[in-house]
Amino acid sequence: MNTPPPAPVTELALxxxxxxxxxxxxxxxxxxxxxxxxxxxxxxxxxELRGTALTGLDMLLRHIATGSVSPGMAxxxxxxxxxxxxxxxxxxxxxxxxxxxxxxxxxAMNARVTPEALPGLIAGAHLVWxxxxxxxxxxxxxxxxxxxxxxRQREDQRRAWFTRLMDNQGRNxxxxxxxxxxxxxxxxxxxxxxxxxxxxxxxxRAAEAAMAGSMxxxxxxxxxxxxxxxxxxxxRHESPTGDVLIVQPPxxxxxxxxxxxxxxxxxxxxxSPVVTGxxxxxxxxxxxxxxxxxxxAGAGPRRLEDAWLDVFVGGSRELAxxxxxxxxxPLSALGGSEGERLxxxxxxxxxxxxSVADTAAALYCHRNTVxxxxxxxRELTGRDVRVPEDAAVVALALRAAGALP
Numbered sequence: 001m002n003t004p005p006p007a008p009v010t011e012l013a014l015x016x017x018x019x020x021x022x023x024x025x026x027x028x029x030x031x032x033x034x035x036x037x038x039x040x041x042x043x044x045x046x047x048e049l050r051g052t053a054l055t056g057l058d059m060l061l062r063h064i065a066t067g068s069v070s071p072g073m074a075x076x077x078x079x080x081x082x083x084x085x086x087x088x089x090x091x092x093x094x095x096x097x098x099x100x101x102x103x104x105x106x107x108a109m110n111a112r113v114t115p116e117a118l119p120g121l122i123a124g125a126h127l128v129w130x131x132x133x134x135x136x137x138x139x140x141x142x143x144x145x146x147x148x149x150x151x152r153q154r155e156d157q158r159r160a161w162f163t164r165l166m167d168n169q170g171r172n173x174x175x176x177x178x179x180x181x182x183x184x185x186x187x188x189x190x191x192x193x194x195x196x197x198x199x200x201x202x203x204x205r206a207a208e209a210a211m212a213g214s215m216x217x218x219x220x221x222x223x224x225x226x227x228x229x230x231x232x233x234x235x236r237h238e239s240p241t242g243d244v245l246i247v248q249p250p251x252x253x254x255x256x257x258x259x260x261x262x263x264x265x266x267x268x269x270x271x272s273p274v275v276t277g278x279x280x281x282x283x284x285x286x287x288x289x290x291x292x293x294x295x296x297a298g299a300g301p302r303r304l305e306d307a308w309l310d311v312f313v314g315g316s317r318e319l320a321x322x323x324x325x326x327x328x329x330p331l332s333a334l335g336g337s338e339g340e341r342l343x344x345x346x347x348x349x350x351x352x353x354x355s356v357a358d359t360a361a362a363l364y365c366h367r368n369t370v371x372x373x374x375x376x377x378r379e380l381t382g383r384d385v386r387v388p389e390d391a392a393v394v395a396l397a398l399r400a401a402g403a404l405p
Contacts, residue, residue: 006121009120010066016061019108031100036089073138086150095136098132109121165183189248192260195288196245233247246281268299269292269302272304273303273304287304327381328381
């Protein structure tokens with residue numbers, strides 16, 4: 001059961017109710033000093049502020065007069081908080097305006113108190129602050145709930161437009177333009193895609209957060225967000241098969257792929273080449289996904305241009321196994337260590353400069369020995385690693401054999 005407030009507090013609160021219109025005008029004069037309420041184009045009209053203040057201060061005074069919370073007070077506070085969030089009022093501005101309630105009410109009660117009633121008012125001063133703090137709590141609850149809901153709605157909208165952009169594959173210029181507006185991209189500026197390995201979502205989020213600062217620093221004389229066209233724009237799309245990150249670096253970034261790779265250090269993912277604009281984003285995602293499939297645990301980001309052999313081998317495990325069997329299978333029939341020596345020679349040759357002399361130096365043997373091993377390898381497999389087409393097939397077969405369990 002609530003303890004009744006001191007009689008002077010009740011009397012003064014009721015007297016203030018009689019003068020509520022004047023008190024509201026005093027509150028309005030002070031709140032218009034708080035940005036953005038007093039701006040030339042405020043998000044909340046003066047008439048709406050007056051109506052909200054009239055209802056809110058009335059309920060606060062009744063709370064102070066009776067010592068009990070009005071049944072509708074919490075709901076009113078939360079509704080006002082929700083509306084101010086939707087109107088774009090910053091939370092700190094909303095709270096600054098709300099805390100003016102305590103000052104204005106205390107000043108109004110002090111202006112009406114008699115010397116005899118002053119001790120009773122001071123004894124009940126806490127009731128004013130408690131009533132206002134309850135109101136502030138309701139405002140914050142409603143505001144934060146609305147912000148969360150608006151965030152969910154914006155994210156749902158972004159996801160829908162990204163999906164539409166991917167499905168459209170850049171064929172409809174209107175879709176590309178509208179998707180760019182929703183996702184925050186300039187449709188005509190280059191961008192690239194990153195596809196993370198499943199389970200790397202948290203690491204990709206951290207890389208996204210770090211990316212803006214590192215890329216902004218790579219543009220001449222600019223800082224993140226300082227000038228239009230000099231800020232990195234990202235959109236991350238969560239997917240069970242691997243999160244996707246679209247990155248549009250600042251227009252004057254010297255080397256966008258290097259900046260992206262630096263921010264992605266330690267993230268197992270694939271990175272596409274730079275594409276010309278937003279209409280190419282679906283292609284960029286496919287290329288990044290192919291590179292991601294060729295990535296290795298602990299190896300960090302993999303660019304498509306560094307992963308062509310693995311990408312082709314990883315396209316079909318059945319074909320990779322068949323290729324390895326057909327090209328390298330005859331070596332398994334050899335006894336002793338001959339097969340291992342031949343594989344080592346071919347592997348070093350194809351992984352190096354392609355020079356017989358360099359291969360011989362790497363193996364600490366004579367170049368004639370290398371030539372003899374090449375001839376033996378051709379005899380067994382039908383492939384001559386000194387012929388470009390055969391060398392490409394053998395290189396794929398070696399990569400396929402290394403990729404298979």
